[in-house]
Amino acid sequence: MLRICSLFVAMLVALPLWAAQPEIAGAPRIIDGDTLEVAGQRIRLGGIDAPEMREQCQDAFGQKWPCGSWAKEAAKAMLAGHKLRCVDLGQRSYDRVVGRCYLDGRDIAVDLIEAGVARVCLRFAREQGQEQTYLNAEQRAVKARAGVFSGPLNPVAGFCAASTASAQHVAPVVPPAPDxxxxxxxxxxxxxxxxxxxxxxxxxxxxxxxxxxxxxxxxxxxxxxxxxxx
Structure with a gap:
């Protein structure tokens, strides 16, 4: 009996996250760089933060560019038309489900970070157990100067700070610019x-x-x- 129970526990541990929780599945409608609508449910991707739609960034030459609207279009090019499998992480953000979504078993947040569409939202990435995975993806994006990492970074959203300290006093864990x-x-x-x-x-x-x-x-x-x- 003990062997049977141990085997059952091992099988549960081996299951991907979406297999053990209620699933939201379907082709996404892209709201912005970190928010999707899947099967009629609006989902805020946990542990990352993309520029706001009207936000401007600077490139390596100091020129402004519309990184917010670009992030939406980049996410759309990556995800639109594909079937995603998403899970509810049990939190809410402005009436949106906070979730994690997968494309062919891969966490799409990793791809969005690597493409420079979004940055790590450290507080929630840490709470949700994705801190190191997302930071590794961000380091690859910094090295490639992808998307928002092509120039000086805007201040990270205050709610992403990993402690009670004010966000302006908390250094990002990766360089604000490659140089x-x-x-x-x-x-x-x-x-x-x-x-x-x-x-x-x-x-x-x-x-x-x-x-x-x-x-x-x-x-x-x-x-x-x-x-x-x-």
């Missing part, structure tokens, strides 16, 4: 910044109010930080 990869943190030795390639660079986790990204050493030093010795 702004100097890590600053506060330790017992004071305010120290680390350059890519230095010994402890990869050990500095950019979380919380005691971290800050810099684009140049001059910028870091002007803000009162000093270079790490190694």
């Amino acid at each position: 702004c990869a100097i890590k600053g943190n506060v330790s017992s030795n004071g305010r120290i910044y680390h350059l890519p390639g230095q010994r402890h660079y990869d050990q500095v986790t950019m979380r919380g109010s005691e971290t800050r990204w810099f684009c140049t050493e001059d910028q870091a030093q002007a803000a009162g930080w000093r270079r790490a010795l190694r």
Whole structure:
């Protein structure tokens, strides 16, 4: 009997998320970069955040572009006409289901992040157990300078902050731009910044109010930080 129960539990663990929860399935209607309508149900994708429809971004040359409307069209090109399988994560956002949707078994949020359509909404990605998966996708998007990652990032939505600290005091966990990869943190030795390639660079986790990204050493030093010795 114990072996049978253990086997049953193992089978449940192996099942994908959508197999264990009520399913919403169908071809999506794209509302914006992070909101869909499937089978008459409006779904806000959990753990990510796309630009608002009228939001403007800057490219690598400082030129403004309509990233909000672009995000909608990019999501439509990726998803329209395909059948999605979505699950309700048990939360609500302005009367929308907060859900996770799959295309051929793959979480579409990962694809949206990698395409630069959306960014990680750290607070909810963490609560929903997708933090590292989505951060890895975001790092790939930053490296490729995809979509919104092609230039300086707009401030992340305040509700995405992973702590009670104000969002403007919480550093993003990836650089705000590909050329702004100097890590600053506060330790017992004071305010120290680390350059890519230095010994402890990869050990500095950019979380919380005691971290800050810099684009140049001059910028870091002007803000009162000093270079790490190694």
